[in-house]
Amino acid sequence: MSSVTYLSLAVNNFVGELPFDIGYTLPSIQTFILQQNKVGGKIPASLANATNFLSINLGANAFYGTIPSFGSLSNLEELILASNQLEAGDWSFLSSLANCTQLQVLSLGTNMMQGNLPSSVGRLANSLRALVLHANKMSGSIPPELGNLTNLSFLRMEQNLFAGDLPNAIGNLANLSSVDLSQNRLSGQIPRWIGKLRQLTKLSLQDNNFSGPIPRELGDCQSLITLDLSCNALSESIPRELFFLDSLSAGLDLSHNQLSRQIPQEIGGLINIGPLNFPTTAFPVAFQLL
Structure with missing residues (x-):
């Protein structure tokens, strides 16, 4: 069926493997959706022959395999x-994606990379809006070249083995709205x-080894709905600037840190807060006994 442009077989119980020549037998295909089945084997290299592709899911x-x-x-x-159970190999596939100049969504989470x-992640198209790499076994430092993706709004890299400091270049990503770097x-x-x-609405940095004070500059993120800094080694007092974030409605979690002193009276500014979790060391002794 060489004229087919759209094929969706999602959410079924298909098994087996894709035909090795699928990219030749469906040369006009633009959208191919196979999500949530039980299809295995290797991804056919022939898919790259169907050069009209807009979406592969x-x-x-x-x-x-790779x-x-x-x-x-x-x-x-x-x-x-x-x-899936995909591997990165020598990561050459990532370098090749630099030629996909219209790429907006790249989702590779929950694999075995x-x-x-x-x-080379920094050479992806500047049109990229969503980068999803969570739940793999990626390690080493986060490459500063990530800061080249200036239109990125959605970043998931949690549940990996990334180490070291956050690269300053991420500060260039002014369009980021959701960032999850937890469990690294x-x-x-x-x-x-x-x-x-x-533009941040969600910032999840929990379950890492961050130390030092919570930056007061977080108070400038006036669109934050969720902020989770729990399970780190953060110290000193809780900056009162956090309590002027009346956008926080889905939760503020600072628990399991080394924060000290009392909670500022400005906590009353969290007029829309839902879940609220603090380290017990931040409360006066009398409050802890209640």
Whole structure:
């Protein structure tokens, strides 16, 4: 069926493997959705022959092996390969995606990609809005080249093994609205440039090794709905600037840190807060006994 442009087979119980020549037999295909089945095997390299592709969604299946090159798909806007058993290999597939100049969504979370995230991530299209890399086994430091993706608004890199400081270049990503870097091994202080991310609605940095004070500049993120800094080694007092964030409605969690002194009276400014979790060391002794 060489004229087919849209094919969706999502949310079924299909098993087996994709035909090795699928990119040749469906040369006009633009959208292929196979999400949430039980299809396995390797992703056919022939998919790259169908050069009209706009969207490929193979998420939530049982594909394994390395990800093939998709660099010939210059019009590709969306590539979703999350929740499989895919490996990064030498990461050449990531370099090839630099040729996909219309790419907006790249989702590779919950796979088996190991090793350092290469600097080539910074050569992805400037049109990229969502980068999803969570629940892999990526390690090393977060490459500063990530700061080249200036239109990025959605970033998920939690549940990996990233270590070291947050690169200053991330402060260039002024369009970020949701950032999840939780459950890694990141360390150092939470940088003051975090306050430059004025579009943030969600910031999740819990379960890392951050230390030092909570930056007062977080008070400049006036759109924050969720802020989770729990399970780190943050110290000193809670900056009163946090309590002027009346946008916080989905939760503020500062528990399991080394914060001290009493909670400022300005806590009353959290007029829309839902879940609220503080370390017990931040409360007066009399409050703890109630």
